[in-house]
Amino acid sequence: MSTPPSTPGYSPVDKVLNAAARQSETPDFAVVREALNRARRAPSVWNRQPWQWRYDGARLHLFADPERMSGVVDPDSRLLLVSCGTALHHGVIAMKGLGWESTVSRFPVPGNHLLVASIQLSRSVSGDGDELAMFLALDSRRTETRPLASLGPLSPVPRQLARFAEQRGVALTVLDDQGVDAIASAARLPTRSARLSNWGLEPDFADVCVLTTAEDTPESWLHAGEALSAVLLFATSMNVATCPVVDVEERAVISREAGRCGGRPHHQNRVASEPRYAQAVVRLGLRRFPVLRRSHRRNVRDVLQYR
Ligand SMILES: Cc1cc2nc3c(=O)[nH]c(=O)nc-3n(C[C@H](O)[C@H](O)[C@H](O)COP(=O)(O)O)c2cc1C
Incomplete structure (x- = not known):
């Protein structure tokens, strides 16, 4: 993995972060915080939550945090990035649910896989029933490790x-x-x-x-x-x-x-x-047992930085 997110100076990462400041209509920090409060329910390998969000007032950036994967056998960082993918999609769905559309640049700095995505936010002009359904499911999804009933061969x-x-x-x-x-x-x-x-x-x-x-x-x-x-x-x-x-x-x-x-x-x-x-x-x-309790997550203030 290359350049860490905290690299000082005017690095390619800084360029991407700063380029965003010129956008006119962007969500308040409180809106982003509310969205990421919901998105922090994203599942991750061993519940490591190996990511960090940063909002610069115009764009929302997702960074991988390999340090949170210590002890996990993941030599090529595949599990790290699959987990970041779930966080990214949860973030996009949560922003959409609060009325903001995401335009996602994945790995915006070539060769840097720590800056996973930069998201340009704009007001949502249309609704999408599937995305709304996913938004409403953010809080109720659980990993169910117990035996399940089959969906059946005709299930759509x-x-x-x-x-x-x-x-x-x-x-x-x-x-x-x-x-x-x-x-x-x-x-x-x-x-x-x-x-x-x-x-x-x-x-x-x-x-x-x-x-x-x-x-x-x-x-x-x-x-x-x-x-x-x-x-x-x-x-x-x-x-x-x-x-x-x-x-x-x-x-x-x-x-x-x-x-x-x-x-x-x-x-x-x-x-x-x-x-x-x-x-x-x-x-x-199909679930055959009562719904499990929610598993632990970091507080939103620990996963989201401003500026
Ligand atoms: C990338 C990834 C890998 C996972 N691998 C496993 C696994 O091998 N076995 C398992 O029981 N759960 C696995 N999980 C589920 C996580 O353990 C679970 O998401 C996490 O503990 C949080 O619990 P929750 O999904 O109920 O919120 C995985 C989840 C993700 C996203």
Whole structure:
């Protein structure tokens, strides 16, 4: 990773930050703080929340914070940037919910993967029902690790979720039973037979899907995180429980199974037919237990700086 966010002087990062000050109509800091207060519910690997926001009065900037990943095995910073992707998408959705449209520049300083995104905010002129649904789901989404009931083969939900992923060049593929068994050890999931018998006190009928990208670059990891966020939030809005599993070993096995299952009806699209890199596994299903309590998050004043 290159230049840290605090580099003094008129660096390329400063140029991006300062260029924004000329915008005329921008949200008050209180609006941004309220949005990020909601967006801080973004999920992250091991709940590390490895990001920092800065609002300069005109643009909102998202920085990766690798120090918060200490102890996590993440040699190429993939998990760091997938997590930042969920934060970015949560931030955009929260701003939209409060009436502000985001124009996002990802990695605006070439070669610097610590400045993840700079967001130009403008007044929102139109509503979007899907984004509103995601906004309303920000607070209620949880990672559900307990056994789930199946959505059933006729459920339209996977197809709808795939649509949100594809908007970011990310394919969502639902695995068949053979695929679930093949990735079980790589994704640290129980096999189909174990899921139906002795995993916990209840059998598990969760559907398992894989998010894949065409490349394996910092840009695709960020997109994968954004897509993951959209999938989790929209599923929540449909009353579907989710559990992301991103800290996966043996990604080649998962990529292969996603490729093999990619021809199923609701994945007949251009992006799904190309060679893919697995970025995340998500368990999906109907909740069978009372909703979990909210997990801990940092206070908004600790994740957002002004100027
Ligand atoms: C990039 C990423 C990786 C994750 N990996 C796992 C995982 O391997 N296993 C798991 O149980 N949860 C995983 N999670 C879920 C997080 O542990 C969870 O989001 C976090 O603890 C906060 O809880 P919440 O999602 O209920 O708010 C992951 C989430 C993200 C976004």
